[in-house]
Amino acid sequence: MSDSGRLDQTDEWWALRRHYEETRELHLRELFAADPERGSRYALEAGDLYVDYSRNRVTDETLRLLRELLAARKVTELRDAMFSGEKINFTEKRAVLHVALRAPRDAVIEVDGENVVPAVHEVLDRMAAFSGQVRSGEWTGATGKPIRNVVNIGIGGSDLGPKMAYEALRPYTDRSRVFRFVSNVDGADLHEAVHDLDPAETLFIISSKTFTTVETITNATAARQWLVSALGEDAVAKHFVAVSTNADQVAKFGIDTANMFGFWDWVGGRYSFDSAIGLSLMVAIGPERFREMLDGFHLMDEHFRTASPERNLPMLLGLLGVWYDDFYDAQTYAVLPYSHYLSRFTDYLQQLDMESDGKSVDREGRPVTWQTGPIVWGTPGTNGQHAYYQLLHQGTKLVPADLIGFARPVEELGELKGQHDLLMANLFAQGQALAFGKTAEEVAAEGVPAEQVPHRTFPGNRPTNTILATELTPSVLGQLIALYEHKVFVQGAIWGINSFDQWGVELGKVLAKNLEPRLTGAADTGDLDGSTATLVERYRRLRGR
Numbered sequence: 001m002s003d004s005g006r007l008d009q010t011d012e013w014w015a016l017r018r019h020y021e022e023t024r025e026l027h028l029r030e031l032f033a034a035d036p037e038r039g040s041r042y043a044l045e046a047g048d049l050y051v052d053y054s055r056n057r058v059t060d061e062t063l064r065l066l067r068e069l070l071a072a073r074k075v076t077e078l079r080d081a082m083f084s085g086e087k088i089n090f091t092e093k094r095a096v097l098h099v100a101l102r103a104p105r106d107a108v109i110e111v112d113g114e115n116v117v118p119a120v121h122e123v124l125d126r127m128a129a130f131s132g133q134v135r136s137g138e139w140t141g142a143t144g145k146p147i148r149n150v151v152n153i154g155i156g157g158s159d160l161g162p163k164m165a166y167e168a169l170r171p172y173t174d175r176s177r178v179f180r181f182v183s184n185v186d187g188a189d190l191h192e193a194v195h196d197l198d199p200a201e202t203l204f205i206i207s208s209k210t211f212t213t214v215e216t217i218t219n220a221t222a223a224r225q226w227l228v229s230a231l232g233e234d235a236v237a238k239h240f241v242a243v244s245t246n247a248d249q250v251a252k253f254g255i256d257t258a259n260m261f262g263f264w265d266w267v268g269g270r271y272s273f274d275s276a277i278g279l280s281l282m283v284a285i286g287p288e289r290f291r292e293m294l295d296g297f298h299l300m301d302e303h304f305r306t307a308s309p310e311r312n313l314p315m316l317l318g319l320l321g322v323w324y325d326d327f328y329d330a331q332t333y334a335v336l337p338y339s340h341y342l343s344r345f346t347d348y349l350q351q352l353d354m355e356s357d358g359k360s361v362d363r364e365g366r367p368v369t370w371q372t373g374p375i376v377w378g379t380p381g382t383n384g385q386h387a388y389y390q391l392l393h394q395g396t397k398l399v400p401a402d403l404i405g406f407a408r409p410v411e412e413l414g415e416l417k418g419q420h421d422l423l424m425a426n427l428f429a430q431g432q433a434l435a436f437g438k439t440a441e442e443v444a445a446e447g448v449p450a451e452q453v454p455h456r457t458f459p460g461n462r463p464t465n466t467i468l469a470t471e472l473t474p475s476v477l478g479q480l481i482a483l484y485e486h487k488v489f490v491q492g493a494i495w496g497i498n499s500f501d502q503w504g505v506e507l508g509k510v511l512a513k514n515l516e517p518r519l520t521g522a523a524d525t526g527d528l529d530g531s532t533a534t535l536v537e538r539y540r541r542l543r544g545r
């Protein structure tokens, strides 16, 4: 891969700096007043997603300069390298090919000269056969009872995706079954997931790319004990399946590798949910709906791969993100879905974005002297409106936000569908208030006493994108996730970092391993730093050790 160069030494970067100084005071009110067409002109469509980006603090010139930066940073070249299976995750010497997971059966995508698509479909076919057996009741537990409960045990990328998508697609799920997701090494998580379940009707899906992750193996071991103490050792084969790239560890754990669904080292953990890691979701929604979701991902992949930078949605959102992150110094951005079904969407995006772009050296290992990945946060509207939106409207921080909504509520809501207009009115109103605010003159004209005017004035000029789709279907969910995946890619490419490794999570894991025996009293605290030693000793006293 070519040298990523120094972002802040490019002419394009400095052109943007100058442009920022010239335009930073511009208000969205002025921009809209000057261009009555702005609301329709600054909108893009891809697949089923419509994105209004008119409420951003940008002009035609800003967008032109941002696209010049995109070209200077060779983003399309890196994109093409990703799609063609080059090992762009160079610190781990791996290709980055989650796009192959959703490619159609006849596609050809090669890694080291081998087409990986047939293997992807072979696993999908096995997953479909297995899900079909569980859903039809043909796959029974050790006592002959059908499986009523499915518990996915995994963490990070082996948990957040299936959990988020299960919530998102609840109306499409088999409501006669219980689906639970266990990730935390805190025993309370597993306890709450299984305490009311009948082991004879429970299937555990142990999901771990490496099959060595301590949280997952600890929980899987405890789940195994829970099952074995009720049904005996021989029951394990009918109640445990594995999803992993590591057949040896799966076998070592005691799961028959015939009941293992594989994936590959070219799928990063946080990009793995549409691999076999989605098995629990496939059992919940069925193979056809799962395929619709994969087709939604693929549609966005193709858009990202082929659309010109002017029409390319992930490129646009990535560039806008860089604009606020690096030029306006926005530390965070909020993702605010106006859909209860997307209650876990932002949790999922946190790993996707922050594990990918939370880096501070460039691809050549030099410290970056610009901002990289933002802090991602947010919860579904309208709940946030009654909590932290106060800060969004009148606080001192600039928080760019994505507002996500759907024109139609899901069919299943019945009578409650009537509430949907109110939900969406809130979404549109928030975008309006954030952008245009309310001036002191407007407040005073309402007869507000003078001393209260400053308190009741809204500055506005707070940027948002509005992402609108007809309905939250499996395909639309796939499109949304792929949109954010590629947005994160674009930003990482501009910043010149490796978005595909995650060395930053290692140190804490090593230290926890080292500390555990000191907490139990099996080792002493003499070699620890003063703060940690004091805390560990206090913990031991509290535990009577």
Ligand code: F6P
Residues within 6 Å of the ligand: 155, 156, 157, 158, 207, 208, 209, 210, 211, 212, 213, 216, 269, 270, 355, 502, 505
């Ligand atoms: O600790 C971070 C991480 O490696 C993530 O990237 C990954 O999604 C998660 O742990 C789980 O890893 P595994 O699937 O190997 O258990």
